[in-house]
Structure formats: structure tokens, C-alpha cells
Amino acid sequence: MRIGIVTSGLGIARQCLRKNTSVYRTCRRQVTGSGSPLDLNVDSKTGIAVLSMNKPPVNSLNLEFLTELNIALEKVENDKQCKGLIITSSIPKIFSAGLDITEMYQPDIDRLEEFWRTLQDMWIKLYGMNCVTIAAINGHSPAGGCLMSMSCDYRIMAPNYTIGLNETQLGIVAPFWFADVMLNTVGFRQTEMALQLGTLFKTEEALNIGLIDKVVPQEEVLSAAQQEMQRWFKIPGFARQLSKTELRRPTIEKLLKKKEEDIGYFRDYITKDAIQKSLGMYLESLKNRRK
Numbered sequence: 001m002r003i004g005i006v007t008s009g010l011g012i013a014r015q016c017l018r019k020n021t022s023v024y025r026t027c028r029r030q031v032t033g034s035g036s037p038l039d040l041n042v043d044s045k046t047g048i049a050v051l052s053m054n055k056p057p058v059n060s061l062n063l064e065f066l067t068e069l070n071i072a073l074e075k076v077e078n079d080k081q082c083k084g085l086i087i088t089s090s091i092p093k094i095f096s097a098g099l100d101i102t103e104m105y106q107p108d109i110d111r112l113e114e115f116w117r118t119l120q121d122m123w124i125k126l127y128g129m130n131c132v133t134i135a136a137i138n139g140h141s142p143a144g145g146c147l148m149s150m151s152c153d154y155r156i157m158a159p160n161y162t163i164g165l166n167e168t169q170l171g172i173v174a175p176f177w178f179a180d181v182m183l184n185t186v187g188f189r190q191t192e193m194a195l196q197l198g199t200l201f202k203t204e205e206a207l208n209i210g211l212i213d214k215v216v217p218q219e220e221v222l223s224a225a226q227q228e229m230q231r232w233f234k235i236p237g238f239a240r241q242l243s244k245t246e247l248r249r250p251t252i253e254k255l256l257k258k259k260e261e262d263i264g265y266f267r268d269y270i271t272k273d274a275i276q277k278s279l280g281m282y283l284e285s286l287k288n289r290r291k
């Protein structure tokens with residue numbers, strides 16, 4: 001039941017309307033504006049924020065969407081009532097199609113650099129979130145979608161979808177920090193095979209290699225995430241957070257030290273003729289799939 005104030009633009013709802021019956025004590029605030037590609041609802045009773053991506057047709061991550069994601073993550077991190085964040089999708093059958101390939105094909109260089117910087121920032125925030133993060137993967141999750149999922153603390157996925165870092169299938173290379181996150185998640189052997197082959201794992205295969213943690217029917221993905229959150233909430237927050245920080249800090253610091261260098265690599269690599277040709281062909285193949 002939503003009884004909060006819906007704010008427009010970037011404003012956060014500042015107050016909650018409460019009625020006197022217990023059922024109304026849950027104060028759920030929608031903290032993104034209508035028409036936003038993100039729907040962020042914070043339930044102050046449970047301390048769980050649900051961030052739902054809603055950018056048709058496939059939740060592809062372009063500069064504007066990444067900027068919105070950064071703002072939403074910051075809101076959650078700064079909201080003292082939020083103990084946990086669930087990331088999911090409102091688009092049927094798609095969690096996220098990953099990076100918006102049109103950002104990388106025949107790009108404007110300033111925008112391309114900004115795009116990459118914003119992606120780096122989003123990942124640094126998400127991977128380092130203090131609160132518990134759960135990916136409720138209710139659709140396909142290739143490449144950048146897989147990065148977002150792997151950056152959460154726990155992954156619950158519906159059957160019959162695919163997830164993985166499939167960059168090589170596009171003729172491009174997953175950056176070192178994408179690879180590092182996969183390495184941290186499934187180990188070296190699975191990562192070296194998956195990255196070279198650009199494997200998109202089916203849900204069950206992903207479970208078998210530890211890329212995801214649980215499979216539940218489509219309609220139960222969100223409720224299973226809410227339930228899983230309770231297990232994490234039982235652990236003293238400070239001890240859990242510190243354990244996470246200790247484990248993830250070296251990976252984050254590696255990128256922090258090389259941020260500008262990484263932007264330069266990306267720009268120089270993506271603008272190569274051969275890479276542009278591969279991306280153009282891949283885009284074309286996506287468009288022709290339905291013909």
C-alpha cells in the first residue's frame with residue numbers, strides 16, 4: 001500500500017502520512033518522480049528499499065539512466081531508515097540488457113568518456129554499498145546487467161533466463177573490473193572460461209557455478225528477496241558491513257587508482273575501426289533478430 005508523498009524530479013519525500021491503524025504504519029515512500037526510468041520505494045517499516053528499473057524496451061544502461069541509478073543509490077545509502085536494497089526490473093522478461101550499445105557505436109567522444117565515468121561511479125557505489133543488496137533477477141541479465149547483479153550481496157533469479165559477461169560475443173572485451181567482480185564471485189577457472197567464451201549461462205547453469213544463489217519461480221522473485229533480506233538483517237550490521245568492506249575494498253581501490261587511465265583505455269579501444277565494425281554488426285543483428 002503506498003501512502004507516501006510522490007515527489008517529482010530528484011526530490012525525496014520528506015514526510016509520510018500515517019493513519020492510526022497498524023496497517024497504515026508502514027510508510028512507503030516513492031522517491032523517484034513519475035516518468036522516471038527508476039521506481040524507488042522505501043518501506044520505512046521493513047527498512048527495505050526496492051529499486052525497480054523501468055526503461056523500455058530493455059533497461060539498457062545509457063548515460064542518463066546510469067546518472068539516475070547513481071542518484072538513487074546515493075539516496076538509499078544516505079537514508080538512515082534503509083537497511084537493505086533490492087534491485088529488480090519492471091520490464092517483463094528483462095532485468096537489464098547491459099550497456100546501451102548505441103552509447104559506444106559512432107560516439108561523441110566527450111559523451112563517451114562521461115558515459116564510462118558514470119558507469120564506473122555507479123559500480124563503485126553499488127559494489128561498496130553499506131546496506132545489504134539483493135538482485136531480484138526477473139529477466140535476462142547479460143553483460144552490464146550481470147555486472148549489476150554480481151555487485152549485489154545475493155542473487156535470486158527466475159528460471160529460463162540468461163546471465164553472464166558475453167562481451168567477447170560482441171567482439172569487445174570485458175574491462176578488468178568486470179572480470180574482477182566475476183572472479184570474486186565464481187573463481188578463476190569459471191571466469192577465464194566464461195570471459196573468453198562470452199558465456200551466457202541459463203539460470204540453472206548460473207546456479208551450478210555460483211553466479212547466482214537461488215532460483216525461484218518468476219512470480220516469487222521479489223518476495224523471496226524480501227524474505228532473504230531478513231536473514232541478513234539478523235546479523236549485527238556493523239560486523240556484516242565491515243566484513244563486506246574488507247573483502248571488496250581491494251577490488252574497488254584497484255579501479256579508483258586507475259579511473260582516468262581506464263577511461264582512456266576504453267575510449268581508445270572502443271573507437272578503433274575494428275571494434276566499431278563489430279559493434280555495428282552486433283547492433284544490426286539485434287535489429288534483424290525479429291525479422
Ligand SMILES: CCCCC/C=C\CCCC/C=C/C(=O)SCCNC(=O)CCNC(=O)[C@H](O)C(C)(C)COP(=O)(O)OP(=O)(O)OC[C@H]1O[C@@H](n2cnc3c(N)ncnc32)[C@H](O)[C@@H]1OP(=O)(O)O
Pocket residue numbers: 057058060094096097098099100101102140142143144145166167170172173174175265266269270283286287289290
Ligand atoms: C583492453 C581494454 C578494454 C577496455 C574496455 C573496452 C571495452 C568496453 C567493454 C564494454 C563492456 C560492455 C558491456 C555491455 O553491457 S555491452 C551490452 C551487451 N548486451 C547484450 O549483448 C544484450 C543484447 N540484447 C539482447 O540480447 C536482447 O535484446 C535481450 C536483452 C535478450 C532482449 O531480447 P528481446 O526481448 O527479444 O528484445 P530485442 O532483442 O528485440 O530488443 C529490443 C530493442 O532493444 C535493442 N537493444 C537490445 N539490447 C540493447 C543494448 N544492450 N543496447 C542498445 N539497444 C539494445 C534492440 O536492438 C531492439 O531495438 P529495436 O526495437 O530498435 O530493434
